[in-house]
Amino acid sequence: MNNESQKITTPRQGKTYTIPIGPVHPALKEPIEFSFELDGERIVGVDIRPGYAHRGIEFMGMKRNLIQVLYLSERICGICSISHPLALTQAVENAAGIEVPPRAQYIRTIIGELERIQSHLLWAGVAAHELGFDTLLHLTWKVREKVMDLLEDLTGNRVDYAIPIFGGVRRDIPAAKGDLAHAVLRYYRDLLQGLMDAFLEDKSVEMRTRHVGALSRGDALRLCAVGPTARAAGVEKDVRQDMPYFAYADLEVRAITPRDFEQEPVGDVFDTIIVRLLEVAQSIEIVERALCEMPEGELVSIPKVAALLSFLKKAEGEGIGRHEAPRGEVFHYVRLEAGIEEPIVWKVKAPTYSNLMAWVPKFMGAEVADIPIIAASIDPCMCCMDRVHVADRSGRASIRMKEELIRLSREKTRRILG
């Protein structure tokens, strides 16, 4: 932190002290460093330092052919493992001018929405845990398993579904699997009211989340917030509504805000719970409709991978791909040059990247006890957003390369073994 003057602070009286949260802390599921300036239990300043999970994915991608990049993109994040490939395939299809058959567009939509259900339930559990409400964590994660099982049934994997390919999808959803999906969706439909009651009618959850980490509509717009974070603040922004793609163009998808729960949005943690739970209901509806209205036809426009690779090698142009991931807008930009297999430029923008700035107004004025739930409220995904970074005992930070890390770990093993 070599530029202390840049900390965002408000005028204050009395003595303040600094408390570090992270890079490793029980409130954080992934590494990021917060430095909070506290006046008693009240936060008067916050400095955010990401980068602890930076792996240089875009750099790696620019050294690989597009099919390899597709697999790499799937491994950007484990929770939104379909969101990045969906955005990447759109970007490349737009750049190279590849058409996607309608059935493939519907299958992409279905898997994308199932992922949303899975991700939002995961978040709800984490949020409950951050509040110290472990019962709710265990119950939500238990019911989440159903959709994980369904995803495994449909794609073969619990995560990293390997469904999209440039110009279509790699796997069909046959009628029998569709029935299975309908059964799981019915299960969630019956369960949802109970889940809503458990989160939204519970007095202790309300006490911990109402007016905590509020984000005004103005701030959400100014700070370019995306996804449920922005929608909880009353910004009706959802790529599926604003600029539909895939089956969302045929199905009427509307941005969900707390107004759908008959509440004026204040952008606090409670509102983000409302938005996410209502979006689970919305996703159930989208998947059910998509399953029923899915047209017959081809799955992929260029079925042979070798043909696809040579087509992509000849392609020239630039394209943008966007997908409304569970956490918000995922944005991929790709530029291709004829005769070169690798993308010349690959820029990935994950939702947490956009929501990073929204953390600051959310934290200001909050209490230490609110830190975990506010940190969790944007559903951060550091691995999406962010090389190895080591601080030695003197507090000096340095970059350590792979060989040196191996050398250091071998030394440590020898030291331990005596």
Next chain:
Amino acid sequence: MTPEALLSTFREAFGEKILSTRTVTHSVGRERHAVHNVWIEMGRETLHDAVAHLTSFSHLHLSVISGDDLGEAIAFNYHFAVGFGERFGEVVLTIRVVVPKGDLRLPTLTDLIPGALTSEREKQEFFGVVVEGIPDPRHLFLPQEATFHPWRKDEAAAIGRETRHLVDWETPHE
């Protein structure tokens, strides 16, 4: 907002300062609805005015700024979402600014869009461009001491030193 309307307000406001424009339309869904991407190339000096112009008539969302090392110059693409809030209402507008490597400077947009800070910090550390007037010039993802710029094609030697053995097959063993 239609792409035509967007482009005509730009032509009206900036005229000759627009270097090139392009509208790309894609069809989506079974019903083959049309969605539009608009690309405008402008000079560095008009970028700030162009964004001010955009903010005057619409809520403006800056998705991200992407960079493209062209060899002698670097192109920066400012990807905006204009007109969100209604179905099919949004147009993705990309303002492209080409900056020569001898004079790597960009104006900051944080006075108009505070949310641009994250992306501007990232461009500074990954391309070595100087964003003039940026409120927080620290590195975002890389260590503060890092002096190389990973997305610059002319720094391959320095980057190579820092990222050697990323995977074994990428760099043959000496």
Next chain:
Amino acid sequence: MTGGIGAAIWQGATVLIGGALLGLVYKGIDRKLAARMQARIGPPLRQPFFDVVKLLAKENVVPDHAIAWLFNGAPVVSLAAVSSLLFYLPLGGFAPLLGGHGDLVLVIYLLAVPAIAMMVGGFAAASPYASVGAQREMVMLMSYEFPLVIALVSIAWRLSTILPEASVFSLSVLAANPLWDWVGPLGAVGLVLLALALLVVTPAELSKIPFDIPEAETEIAGGLLAEYSGRNLALFYLADAVKTVAMAALLVALFFPYGLADRLWLSGPLAGLVDVAFFLIKVLVVVFFSVIVVRVGFARLKIDQAARLFWIPVTGISLVGMVLLILDRVA
């Protein structure tokens, strides 16, 4: 308290070891039941024993900047205080071992000692997390002590009006003369309110959800206990287990000291056995309702919310209970 010093030592050792074992068993039951209520399988019943054994075998780390003697002393004081509590509480059909040497007021102090010891240990650890935890513990202590003392003193005072000659602050006297037998309907309502207030105070006294604010894992990484490891942590763990039993035993002694043996016309060793078993069940019931159900059913409160809860509604309830007991006397 008969027999020689040797017998007294034996009795003392039995109570101490028994108390610790019992505490760990209740902890096991607590974890298992909570797990079942959360749709989990949960750890085996003897998991707390494994935990203590493992912790005792682990390295005991003292942070560089900590005040070592305070840091190491705190867990010992904490465990010593809760263990000596056991000597003053009637356990089952047996009178307290040191019944004649201390009374309810001493018990109130002994209950506060572990919290203060943890606070001192927290400040001595020189960790920001532990300091925040210690500040929170201080606020908690100031919040729940008031309703606790109101409840205890009201009961003793009401008894003194009935038995003016007895030493009413002695727990054995309190347990031998349940107030329910003496008070009218007004007093009974008052007693119910006091019992209710103490049931809310119990999870706070034991730092359990929703009042585990000084330890709050997700917020301050264990707070007071953040820097503790190995033997020290094992001592705090044991102290927590024993305190759970002691707190529940106190509630039982005050509000439901009845034995079963008299009602079943039993006598001799069998009577003692039945009463001990009945006592253990009563303790379990108290632990179940004031610890397990509460920690499964609520989210953690914030410190200001917890303080407000104790200062206004809980103190209010106990004051109403006190007033009802006074009115009962007047009536």
